Amino acid sequence: MIKHFLEIENLARRFPGKDGELTVFENANFGIDKGEFVCIIGHSGCGKSTIMNVLAGLDAPTDGNVFMDGSEVAGPSLDRGVVFQNYSLLPWLSAVHNVTFAVRSRWPGWNKEQVREHSYRYLEMVGLGGGAELRKPAQLSGGMRQRVSIARAFAIQPKLLLLDEPFGALDALTRGTIQDELVKICNATHQTVFMITHDVDEAILLADRILLMTNGPHARIAESVKVDLKHPRERGKIIHDPGYYPIRNHLVDFLVRRSEELSGAVTPETPAQAAGAYPVEVNPAATARNETGGATLSAIDAR
Amino acid sequence: MLQSLNARAMLVSIGFLVLVLGVWEFANPAPDASKPLTEYEILMGGADQEARVPPPSAVIIRAFEELSNPFYDAGPNDKGIGIQLAYSIYRVLTGFMLAALLAIPVGFLIGMSPLMYKALNPFIQVLRPISPLAWMPLALFIIKDSETSSIFVIFICSIWPMLINTAFGVAGVRRDWVNVARTHELSPLRTALTVILPAAAPTVLTGMRISIGIAWLVIVAAEMLVGGTGIGYYVWNEWNNLDLTSVIFSILMIGVVGMLLDLALSAATRLVQYEE
Numbered sequence: 001m002i003k004h005f006l007e008i009e010n011l012a013r014r015f016p017g018k019d020g021e022l023t024v025f026e027n028a029n030f031g032i033d034k035g036e037f038v039c040i041i042g043h044s045g046c047g048k049s050t051i052m053n054v055l056a057g058l059d060a061p062t063d064g065n066v067f068m069d070g071s072e073v074a075g076p077s078l079d080r081g082v083v084f085q086n087y088s089l090l091p092w093l094s095a096v097h098n099v100t101f102a103v104r105s106r107w108p109g110w111n112k113e114q115v116r117e118h119s120y121r122y123l124e125m126v127g128l129g130g131g132a133e134l135r136k137p138a139q140l141s142g143g144m145r146q147r148v149s150i151a152r153a154f155a156i157q158p159k160l161l162l163l164d165e166p167f168g169a170l171d172a173l174t175r176g177t178i179q180d181e182l183v184k185i186c187n188a189t190h191q192t193v194f195m196i197t198h199d200v201d202e203a204i205l206l207a208d209r210i211l212l213m214t215n216g217p218h219a220r221i222a223e224s225v226k227v228d229l230k231h232p233r234e235r236g237k238i239i240h241d242p243g244y245y246p247i248r249n250h251l252v253d254f255l256v257r258r259s260e261e262l263s264g265a266v267t268p269e270t271p272a273q274a275a276g277a278y279p280v281e282v283n284p285a286a287t288a289r290n291e292t293g294g295a296t297l298s299a300i301d302a303r
Numbered sequence: 304m305l306q307s308l309n310a311r312a313m314l315v316s317i318g319f320l321v322l323v324l325g326v327w328e329f330a331n332p333a334p335d336a337s338k339p340l341t342e343y344e345i346l347m348g349g350a351d352q353e354a355r356v357p358p359p360s361a362v363i364i365r366a367f368e369e370l371s372n373p374f375y376d377a378g379p380n381d382k383g384i385g386i387q388l389a390y391s392i393y394r395v396l397t398g399f400m401l402a403a404l405l406a407i408p409v410g411f412l413i414g415m416s417p418l419m420y421k422a423l424n425p426f427i428q429v430l431r432p433i434s435p436l437a438w439m440p441l442a443l444f445i446i447k448d449s450e451t452s453s454i455f456v457i458f459i460c461s462i463w464p465m466l467i468n469t470a471f472g473v474a475g476v477r478r479d480w481v482n483v484a485r486t487h488e489l490s491p492l493r494t495a496l497t498v499i500l501p502a503a504a505p506t507v508l509t510g511m512r513i514s515i516g517i518a519w520l521v522i523v524a525a526e527m528l529v530g531g532t533g534i535g536y537y538v539w540n541e542w543n544n545l546d547l548t549s550v551i552f553s554i555l556m557i558g559v560v561g562m563l564l565d566l567a568l569s570a571a572t573r574l575v576q577y578e579e
Contacts, residue, residue, distance in 0.1 A: 057485075058482055058485060058486070076482075076487075077488060078487060078488050081486070082486050086479060090501070090502075091578060092504075101497070102487055105493075136578065138578035138579060139578075
């Protein structure tokens with residue numbers, strides 16, 4: 001088996017309930033390579049956030065292991081930066097101090113000027129400056145707060161960035177701009193990212209690979225969909241790519257229909273999901289290209 | 304015209320003040336002095352002439368006299384109002400500070416540890432409803448000093464609101480903020496100082512504000528009991544002198560100082576207040 005940068009083995013999380021255990025998810029196996037952007041999609045309650053918390057080290061798995069860069073993940077660490085859905089900024093600190101707070105804990109030996117300079121660089125990267133960085137989070141809009149939160153996560157230069165539905169609470173316009181910025185930052189930094197989302201288009205725009213989760217309880221990661229679209233991607237142009245709709249249709253079909261059909265505990269009828277198995281790999285864009293023939297193939301497959 | 308709500312409210316306040324003082328001044332006139340004194344009255348030196356609640360005008364004149372020379376000291380039973388208030392404030396602040404030094408760390412402990420909460424809760428529940436003055440005999444016996452005993456009584460009554468509010472504030476710190484501290488690998492001490500303390504500070508300060516209010520209520524009673532100095536002793540001493548004008552004046556001063564203490568703490572609360 002090829003060893004990935006991040007290796008998730010047989011991960012399961014069960015909570016003690018009134019009538020026996022409640023299995024949120026089980027048999028989760030996947031890997032993420034360095035520099036890869038992986039999204040995970042699934043319905044509410046399938047345990048996406050629980051997986052995220054385990055990866056962040058905030059929650060411990062019931063079974064299974066997580067390895068990052070060869071060592072096991074146990075407890076939170078500055079090697080993994082987290083952006084929470086509700087921003088989780090400290091409200092008594094100004095935007096810039098929320099970032100310096102993180103920078104200081106990452107590099108305790110740095111002097112004031114280094115910390116300040118580093119923090120401002122990352123605030124500028126997310127487009128925050130001109131006095132807005134001196135305001136408290138309550139005086140910032142939702143989009144600005146999420147920018148601060150992203151700057152804080154990038155500023156500690158984590159090996160792995162975890163994004164828990166970072167744009168879920170934002171309006172569509174703001175979401176679009178911040179997505180564009182995230183694309184730019186990721187292209188520039190080659191950051192390894194694992195992101196939870198509900199938004200199919202967002203996943204296609206950002207991800208190299210999309211993991212699909214079946215409905216809970218007993219949720220599992222059923223498929224790994226390769227997003228075979230060339231970089232750099234732009235929100236306006238990506239929808240004209242012939243590979244776009246095959247991927248989108250595949251994802252929507254999964255969410256609407258198959259996530260329900262495939263849900264429930266592993267049975268002998270679903271042999272592909274036996275313990276230890278990786279999710280099924282699919283590449284809807286390539287399949288579509290092969291169906292339409294080689295003429296368009298060369299035009300698209302620039303990667 | 305008077306558009307501002309504040310200005311109108313002030314006008315109404317002044318109206319009420321004038322009304323109440325007017326009723327008080329004229330509803331209770333002095334006994335008619337033109338009548339010849341009875342034999343009893345002559346025996347009593349005509350004291351009954353002023354045996355009534357003194358009118359506000361007398362109180363204002365007394366207040367003016369006292370406040371124009373607040374720090375004179377003419378022996379144990381005749382000290383200026385400023386000296387008496389200073390004694391009381393000193394006792395309240397000393398007891399209050401000592402209580403804060405104990406209650407805030409213990410409140411942190413209780414708020415952060417469910418075990419300590421459950422273990423200490425029965426003691427708190429029993430000790431909290433005890434009237435602070437009930438500790439006085441025990442304090443006098445053990446400490447053998449009336450001054451320190453009254454500080455102890457302030458200490459014991461100030462503890463509870465601060466302890467309970469601190470524990471409540473610390474336990475109520477948002478999980479997300481604690482997670483931020485955890486993902487940034489902060490040590491427990493740094494988490495307590497840089498995340499939990501600022502997050503709980505407004506609740507802690509509210510507890511301190513309640514405490515100082517209670518302490519100021521209790522000091523008057525405690526000083527009436529132990530005597531010697533202080534505004535409580537002053538009130539009781541003037542009552543023994545049958546000087547009701549001074550009694551009313553000192554009641555007003557107690558109110559004014561209590562208000563100032565509360566304002567100071569509420570200003571401090573505003574400093575640590577944050578908007579979510």
